[in-house]
Amino acid sequence: xxxxxxxxxxxxxxxxxxxxxxxxxxxxxxxxxxxxxxxxxxxxxxxxxxxxxxxxxxxxxxxxxxxxxxxxxxxxxxxxxxxx
Numbered sequence: 818x819x820x821x822x823x824x825x826x827x828x829x830x831x832x833x834x835x836x837x838x839x840x841x842x843x844x845x846x847x848x849x850x851x852x853x854x855x856x857x858x859x860x861x862x863x864x865x866x867x868x869x870x871x872x873x874x875x876x877x878x879x880x881x882x883x884x885x886x887x888x889x890x891x892x893x894x895x896x897x898x899x900x901x
Contacts, residue, residue, distance in 0.1 A: 876884075
């Protein structure tokens with residue numbers, strides 16, 4: 818008889834759990850929106866504004882010469898394109 822009591826108790830628990838699942842499934846379908854995997858999209862303003870283009874930077878010949886001299890000093894006289 819103990820076995821039949823255990824089985825009826827388990828059946829009652831299963832029925833209770835099925836009711837709870839049905840209630841949760843009905844409530845969650847309305848309130849929770851499914852999200853896509855990955856990083857969220859960037860939020861933009863509603864009014865598009867034209868961003869100003871950055872001005873191209875120009876290197877003076879003196880600056881270019883200083884950079885070339887520093888590169889030669891750092892490489893110890895080796896040429897940039899030579900490979901061993």
